[in-house]
Amino acid sequence: MDRRLFALDHNFPEPVLAVFAEFLPFVELVPIRSIDPAWTDLDVRHNCHHTVRDRAQVWNLRVAQKNHDEVGVYLTKIAERNNTSVAELLSRNRLAGGRLGRDR
Numbered sequence: 001m002d003r004r005l006f007a008l009d010h011n012f013p014e015p016v017l018a019v020f021a022e023f024l025p026f027v028e029l030v031p032i033r034s035i036d037p038a039w040t041d042l043d044v045r046h047n048c049h050h051t052v053r054d055r056a057q058v059w060n061l062r063v064a065q066k067n068h069d070e071v072g073v074y075l076t077k078i079a080e081r082n083n084t085s086v087a088e089l090l091s092r093n094r095l096a097g098g099r100l101g102r103d104r
Contacts, residue, residue: 007032007039023095 005028008017017029032039050067051057057068072086079089 003028005030007035023093 003026008029008031012031014031017031020027020029052068056071058071058074059068075086075089079086082089084092
């Protein structure tokens with residue numbers, strides 16, 4: 001499977017990206033500033049009023065403004081491509097409690 005590149009908000013914490021890289025080998029997550037520092041000035045604030053704080057969301061940034069995509073839609077597509085179920089996909093990729101917690 002080819003690795004997919006995702007550019008993340010310039011305020012996204014790099015230590016979190018480093019942890020994601022360890023567990024998500026099929027994607028490359030990079031802060032937008034490392035692609036081109038000028039891109040940190042892009043205005044994507046219009047998405048903020050669509051954001052729902054208590055649920056996972058996928059944003060496909062396009063010219064047209066629209067609501068977020070349900071995460072389940074993407075999980076179903078990934079599971080189907082891998083001939084498995086969403087439950088099995090989540091079970092195989094679940095991190096042990098505290099795995100993303102801060103070092104103490």
